[in-house]
Amino acid sequence: MKEDINNDRILLERLKNGDISCFEILYSKYSGKLYNYVLNISKGDFYLAEEIVQNVFVRIWEIHRHIETEGSFGSFVYTVGKNMFLNVIKNRMQEYLYHDYIIEHASELDNTVEKEVEYKMLEEQINKLIEQLPPARRKVYILSRVKHLPNKEIAALLDISENTVESQLTKATRFMRENLSPYCEIIALGLFQFYVS
Structure with missing residues (x-):
């Protein structure tokens, strides 16, 4: 197993079969990198970075039986993290616009x-x-x-x-x-x- 720790493809194959120890290894290997990545694109939002890291790995566990082992796992993790970040920004923008709309049309929405x-x-x-x-x-x-x-x-x-x-x-x-x-x-x-x- 020691030599397999650095081989993402082997770890992913085992993860697909439900090996939780491989999931833990991948988490240890990529969670810090993902945290720093999200921290950077979110301009230092520590709470958001932490939340996205947790959500990314929850998602990975949910779909672990379907993860492709051919591509780069690191790229996959960053892509999922980036998409989650963009969804958060989109939702915040919608809330902001909706809030503005309510204020602007308060008299109509009494x-x-x-x-x-x-x-x-x-x-x-x-x-x-x-x-x-x-x-x-x-x-x-x-x-x-x-x-x-x-x-x-x-x-x-x-x-x-x-x-x-x-x-x-x-x-x-x-x-x-x-x-x-x-x-x-x-x-x-x-x-x-x-x-x-």
Whole structure:
């Protein structure tokens, strides 16, 4: 095992078979590097760097049976970390824009209880529509739009091509938009963007 510690391909093969000691070795080997990388791109956000490192390795454990052993594990770790970082930034920006919108339109949104009920109804409608998607398309849609996984990860996880992922997402998104059009007024307040952007 000693000579295998430096060979990521061997560690990954064993990880695919559920060897937790190999996971721990990979974590020790790459968590510090990933932490420094995220710290650098986040301009010194220690909490975010720590959170992303933990989330990356939780994700790796969740998909350990499907990880490809051909490419560089280091590149894979950085890619997943970067995608998680970009998702955090995107979500923060959406929250910021939504907050600005609320402030700007506060007088129009004075009936918050009614709006909350409308949001709940819209959320229920979205969940019903997701359930109507064919199983494979639903899985792709949930991984992309609900779990926020990038297409490359979805393709690896489901063992399909990125083109198939994109095709399924396009069809699912079109279906969602067509069936949510009666809810345009609520969607305009920002909830639609979260689910079908």
